[in-house]
Amino acid sequence: MGDAAADRVLAGLDQEQAAAVLAPPGPVRVTAGAGTGKTRTLTHRIAYQHVTGAVPAHVVLAVTHSTRAAGELRDRLGRLGAGTVQARTFHAAALRQLRYFWRATGLPGDGPVMLDADGKGAYYRYLRGALGATLRTPARDVDAAMVTDLATELTWAAARDLTADEYLAQATPAGRRPGMALATVAAAMRRYETAKRAAGVLDFADLLTSCARLLEEDEQVATAVREQYRSFVVDEYQDTDPAQQRLLDAWLGTRDDVTVVGDARQAVYAFKGADTALLQGFTARFPHAVTVHLVRDYRSTSQVVDAANRLMTGRPEAAGRRWSGCWARAPPCRSCGARTRTTRTRGSSRPSAAGWPQACRPRRSRSCTGSTPRP
Structure with a gap:
């Protein structure tokens, strides 16, 4: 599209942002504190590769953790001329692919039937029934707090990609303390999974594991998806959990064109099973990865930045890095x-x-x- 379009994409970027944008296709890790322009950097990298012909926009899949963040990515990419990028949450991308390749799953129907498509009512009925069968008591007599606790443990186990037996082995070391015995939770998990299979339904957490399993087990499906998407971008990578990482690995296959952006100090989904070690250990998986640190804070006053630097002094995750305030510019x-x-x-x-x-x-x-x- 010409040098002029590339120059427009690069215009206004600071030194670190430009370094991330100009990094060649391949594994890139961008660590970005609050207010440093991480979304700007991510979208400009995609747009720059598109306008230079390095990676066309239509072969890029950008994933994040909320529909609002996905919408923001699509809006910014559209303004930068890269509107054909698919920007979705992990779950939305998995659901779209499951619907497209549903026949390959061998499951009945024309597509996935979601258990909680119309709210949480059916989901909690299934959980209540699973607990009632485990405790040998009528489902109507199961305490609501126990149902909530079971739902919390199911969410955590699904994010960690654990079976009921694996949950039972890992719950105590992980400090899980539901309001019932761990053996009760594991038994209810088994009954819940059996009930879903019998009814032919999936819940929200099943989307990730079902899509990953399909790609892992069906080479034709995996080939089709990998031909469509050749480059991947993950926003807020510090909030990625092992189930999402499994799906990302299935998308990638043996390739390594993936850009991740995040900050371990801003993790907010640890209670759901997110693992900041995935961000911190990115270069162990990809030793040749390019790492760029965004440290210029455009959001905070110099007083706030100075206080943050003093607070982080001596902490290992801040080693060798200090934020610099740019609010006055x-x-x-x-x-x-x-x-x-x-x-x-x-x-x-x-x-x-x-x-x-x-x-x-x-x-x-x-x-x-x-x-x-x-x-």
Whole structure:
């Protein structure tokens, strides 16, 4: 598409962001603290590879952990001219592939029947029945708190990709303390899985394992998916769990064109089974991976950045890195990359976007938290 398009994508990136964007196709790990422009870096890397012809947008699968984040990726990529990228959550991508290749699963029907498609009512009825059968008591007499505890343990075990027997072996070392005996949880898990199979339904957690298993066991399906998607991007990689990693590995096969972005200090899904060791150990799996640290904070004042640096002093995850505050400098326009001279309103050190081109000035929306959008 020409050098001009590539230059537009690179415009306004800082030194570290540009290093991540310019890294060649292959394994790349970007560690990015809050406010350092990780989503900007990720989307500009995809767009730069697209406009230079290195990796066409339609062969990229970008995955994240929430529908809102996926929507933000699609919106930004569309504005950068890479709107054909598939940006989805792990579960949405798995469901789409299961529907497309459903006949290959050998299961009845025209597609997956989701147990909790219309809310959690059916899901909790199945759990209540599994507990009742385990405890040999009528399901209606099962305490609601026990059902909630079982649901929590099922979520954790599914994220860790554990069978009932594996859960029983690993729950105590992992510090799991549900409001019932671990053996009761494991037995209820078995009955729950049996009931689902008998009814021919899947729950939300089944999407990941079912899709991964299909790719692992059916070479034709795996070949078709890997021909469609040749490059992968994972946002908020610190919140990835082993079940999601298994699916990512199945997508990749023997290839290594994967870019991950995250920060181990911002993990929020550990209670669900997410494992920050996947981010920290990325270079052990891919020794030739490029690693880039984004350390320029465009969101916080210098006082906040200084306090954070003092707080993190001596912690192993902060070794060799300090955040630098950039709030006093106006951020680049996300659309055209133009920078402005720093201007301040009375009583505030925050720069304004008054000098941006008129067409690029930000508009307030429900997702806007101020006059200057985040990078």
